Amino acid sequence: MQNLLEINNLKITTLRGKSTVRLLDKVDLSIRKKCSFGIVGESGCGKSITANAILGLLPYPLRVSEGSIRYDSKAGEMELLKLDRKQLREVRGQEISMIFQEPMTSLDPIFTVEMQMYEALSFHHPHMTKAEMREKSLDMLRQVNIPRPEQTLASYPHQLSGGQLQRIMIAIALINDPRLLLADEPTTALDVTIQAQILRLMNDLKERNDTSIIMITHDLGVIAETCEEVAVFYAGQIVEQANVVELFKQTAHPYTQGLLQAVTSLGGESRKLYTIPGIVPPGGQWAQGCRFSDRCSRCTEKCRQAMPALTEASPGHLCRCFLHSEEVEA
């Protein structure tokens, strides 16, 4: 396989009462090896569930109804959606790791950091001795710049700060040298100075360990700082996808333009903060035609009737908008 991860035609549904509601619609993504890939969009666009689906972590009653997720593992190519429980466990934490939005609640409150780090090792290396696990854990804590690793190992999560906990989560995620790290809004719950440190740390570790990262965020600033490629999600679909420089310079989709306008910038002339009118409609209540049509300032009659296809606006730059192509989604 040329790419590390290939998601094809992924559809995720949930149950609302007795009816099935689609939350993610025909998503295709390819993640290159040693690449950091950004997924950006407002809350409820399907970013997180895409990441959860990769590791089979969708909470009940969400499920993948169609599609494939192929992954090039250390042992060879595999279809993640067809793995049995045991194979899936081997992938989790060893091939693909994940870190979450809320570091304060991502570690089990009743166990020490030590125990939770050892756990990550022992699930995949049952014969590792205590001393080896300790050495490896201390090494990881040093790599994520935890100041007093011995003391931190003996601490419980409630004794540590959010920034420290997210570093520990990163250390746990990377302890088995995974090839892919799924970062689900890893800096959203942290204050701004810590955010920058965590992002820098993730960039460093990625370079050092050749790990690919899928960075899920609603913050284009985070994307600009860390990613090489970006997919913009809206209402369960990809609406734009491009190289990060291209995306910021030649923004094609009105939704992405709206997101960019909504970014606060320091030092610019002071103006009222731009917001895109309206909210993301919940799954099952998406607009006919283009799903962004309700909120789009450049919406036409055609947009309300037909859904535009995701086509190339320029080489390597995909966009789902009639402003760039007349093609209608099949």
Place this chain on the structure above:
Amino acid sequence: MRDYIIRRLLGLIPILIGISIAIFVVMQLIPGDVVSGILGIEQTPELREMWEKKLGLDQPLVQQYFNWITKALRGDFGESFRTGAPVFPEIVSRFKISAELAVLACIIAWIIALPLGILSSLKRNSVIDRIVRVVALMGVSIPNFASATLLILFLAKGFNYHTPVKYVSLFENFGGNMQIVLLPAFVLGSVMAGSVMRMTRSSMLEVLRQDYIKSVRAKGAPERVTIFRHAFRNSSIPIVTLIGMQIGSLMGGTVVIEQIFSIPGLGQLTLTGISQRDFPVVQGCVLFIAFVYVIVNLLVDILYTYIDPRISYS
């Protein structure tokens, strides 16, 4: 921790004194008195006076209470008005029987409730979950005197089996003792099981939603580890609290069951004491039950610190 335990035990003193005053007042308020009960139809004013003097009932109420409490503080709970036997040894021997019943009921309840509660939370909205929920609801809502009577009838009519009436102690005759105790323990246990099951299910569902469960799974944990080491342990605090309260109430709250299965436990002693207006017996029983209740809850509070390191009483 040691200071905390001492503080809690000292806190017990005002509670017990308060309860004893309440019992004393209530015993005065209920109609009928012990002397009429003892004398029956042969009452004469002279005999009556003699007995009242003998039991100290001729003194002013405050004096009566004061006499009792000063002795009680020295560990002497007095003698039964009715039998003249010292109250405390009687309570202790009855307590052993009630305690056995309670422990057995708890074990039965846990064996039924914990696995089913966990299973039900894991297979949410499945057929198993629905069945478990209905059964749990039945356990909670059918009064235990009804299920006890039905069970006795069912065994008698269906299998011609009659529970023995004469109580034998656990250490004298294990088999005989079990024949007597197992059925009432099962009835009490099934009621407990209902609420423990419901608590386990809802507490597990709450914890299974937490981020740290997802991150444990994302580390590649086997389901067994996720469920028992992480989810169950985290959801056990409300379960332990509930169980603590249940054990406490089992001590005094098994009157009806003890009556139905003719088990000479603490509940029966209390009930007899009340109907005979035997003040020292009632007072002793209620204080003892209150004491056990508080001790069990103290143990539960101490247990919290082992379950959850965030809880400390320093």
